[in-house]
Amino acid sequence: MIIDNQKYPYPARLRHHTNPACYIPANELKELPENYPPLIDSINLKNIFINGKEPNVLDVGCGKADFLLNYAEQFPNDNILGIEVRESIAKWAQNIISGEAISNAAVIWYSVINGLNFIPNNSIDKIFYLFPDPWTKRKQIKRRAFIPETLEIYWNLLKQGGKLYLATDVDEVDEYHKKVLKKFGKFNVQEDINDDQWNFPITNKEKFCRREMILFNRIIAEKL
Numbered sequence: 001m002i003i004d005n006q007k008y009p010y011p012a013r014l015r016h017h018t019n020p021a022c023y024i025p026a027n028e029l030k031e032l033p034e035n036y037p038p039l040i041d042s043i044n045l046k047n048i049f050i051n052g053k054e055p056n057v058l059d060v061g062c063g064k065a066d067f068l069l070n071y072a073e074q075f076p077n078d079n080i081l082g083i084e085v086r087e088s089i090a091k092w093a094q095n096i097i098s099g100e101a102i103s104n105a106a107v108i109w110y111s112v113i114n115g116l117n118f119i120p121n122n123s124i125d126k127i128f129y130l131f132p133d134p135w136t137k138r139k140q141i142k143r144r145a146f147i148p149e150t151l152e153i154y155w156n157l158l159k160q161g162g163k164l165y166l167a168t169d170v171d172e173v174d175e176y177h178k179k180v181l182k183k184f185g186k187f188n189v190q191e192d193i194n195d196d197q198w199n200f201p202i203t204n205k206e207k208f209c210r211r212e213m214i215l216f217n218r219i220i221a222e223k224l
């Protein structure tokens, strides 16, 4: 779908990143900053989709949501839930979903680093984690949302045969993803995925990479 930016103008002062503390698990902070995403223990997932169904697809760090909105259109039988740590963009995307009555998509303002206890285990077919913030500097590494602990959570949420899809344009991050997946085991990992094997909508970041001729790597990890 083409987003009508007159009807849904981008939030003013949309920043690439939010307060660094928002990327840290709540239980590791002495005090939560004012703009820390809400902590969610339980939620009636059926209430957040217009069609009243639960999600079977997750888009972690959905950002400006081109992927999520087009995925919802391309796969009308799936329910895709976007999880985004930046409040303004999460609310902007959810506003489009409500305004355009997209029944099989929803976005919540939340940091995945605080766990996903509100989603039942063995309920998800696909988890997308596309072009995460690279966080390659030593002092930034603790802001990464893909760590062994979240991989374990993803594995639990996925149905058997469910798939985790990863993409990044940063070689160091790609190597890191492969290392974490290898150490974890319990996934059948396919690397160097090409367009024919992917067949999903393009994300905002992927569009940028293609335009600037920046190479990116994709992985598909299937829950064994």
Ligand SMILES: C[S@@+](CC[C@H](N)C(=O)[O-])C[C@H]1O[C@@H](n2cnc3c(N)ncnc32)[C@H](O)[C@@H]1O
Binding pocket: 016, 017, 023, 060, 061, 062, 063, 064, 065, 083, 084, 085, 086, 110, 111, 112, 113, 129, 130, 131, 132, 133, 144, 145, 203, 204, 205, 206
């Ligand atoms: C580089 S952007 C990519 C966005 C989108 N997936 C794409 O490919 O265009 C990374 C996104 O992940 C979000 N993000 C980073 N850490 C997160 C976390 N802990 N929980 C949820 N979203 C997070 C960022 O706010 C940002 O929108």
